[in-house]
Amino acid sequence: MKLTPLLLGLGTGEIIFIVLIFLLLFGAKRIPELMKSMGKGVKNFKEGMKEVEKEINSPSADETAAKEPSKDAEPQSK
Secondary structure: OOOOOOOOOOOHHHHHHHHHHHHHHHOOOOHHHHHHHHHHHHHHHHHHHHHHHHHHHOOOHHHHHHHOOOOOOOOOOO
16 A cells, blocks of 8 residues: 555655754744644634534525514404
């Protein structure tokens, strides 16, 4: 079983090189902060997506008002 498609064709040497460059650019002390902020960003994105899905899947206020008769409406007598 090859992991080549999963790792975009990168070998061990390339991955180590990328990690070293990442360490040089951001420093070992800032990496946990960056990962924490990335995690919060992903969490906020997922929450936003759930809210959008919920709005799309739930009936809108206009649709429910059109289907249900108004409680304030007076009964019509003939």
